[in-house]
């Protein structure tokens with residue numbers, strides 16, 4: 001995408017169009033559409049089991065130099081109430097710095113809320129041993145590390161920790177690498193020998209190998225080409241339908257959110273302004289609101 005032409009007379013309109021492309025229903029999704037064509041229709045979910053619940057969750061980050069009168073720190077997430085049903089596919093959108101990644105990190109317990117409670121299958125987070133929590137939910141961030149391992153070792157590692165027999169581990173690794181079209185040549189490579197997109201795909205494969213109940217994905221297609229992204233979404237779609245895996249995904253491509261997800265959360269300055277099923281969303285209004293918020297953040301209008 002080209003950057004705006006700041007010399008243009010109609011700068012605001014140019015920037016608006018530029019930002020608009022980012023939230024476009026067509027941007028980067030031409031090939032995705034082909035993939036989406038393969039999606040089996042989203043079957044109605046038996047929304048009968050709440051798997052995750054957030055109650056009045058607030059997150060403040062303390063600044064090193066606190067301003068007088070602001071001893072609480074900087075607000076990142078405010079008054080988040082959320083119920084997630086098993087098998088839901090939830091898109092999280094919001095402009096830069098709205099708190100999307102922080103929400104995923106909270107749910108994955110990489111950070112603790114300043115106040116409020118989080119429950120997984122009705123058990124309060126602090127009562128669940130972290131090791132057990134890590135097996136139930138997995139977070140894939142945009143930048144994933146292989147921690148000095150080869151791809152093969154990194155993929156096998158979570159299963160080795162579980163003490164599974166070598167043959168089972170090999171079968172599982174082969175199954176998921178095949179599913180995600182990860183070629184055998186990558187298996188001997190280390191992190192520095194992989195592109196950003198290859199690393200992203202390997203990180204997702206590793207998450208799927210853990211077979212979590214909840215999969216947290218931070219912009220899972222950001223480094224992938226359209227064809228690979230489309231294939232990934234098909235795999236995730238199938239996983240969600242066959243295993244009732246719950247997926248929460250930060251993603252800026254609204255068309256993909258509309259096709260793949262069952263519900264959408266819109267975060268605005270740390271608050272949940274929208275929490276609706278995809279059929280209830282006014283997509284054009286949402287797009288406009290995202291563009292406006294970003295223009296305000298970036299350009300002050």
Ligand SMILES: Nc1ncnc2c1ncn2[C@@H]1O[C@H](COP(=O)(O)OP(=O)(O)OP(=O)(O)O)[C@@H](O)[C@H]1O
Pocket residue numbers: 061076094095096097098099100101102103
């Ligand atoms: N460890 C931290 N210390 C201080 N502030 C932080 C920390 N982590 C996040 N923040 C702040 O919290 C806010 C939300 O950050 P977060 O990364 O969750 O936003 P986001 O919606 O994921 O943004 P983006 O779309 O740019 O990834 C930002 O203002 C950010 O500067």
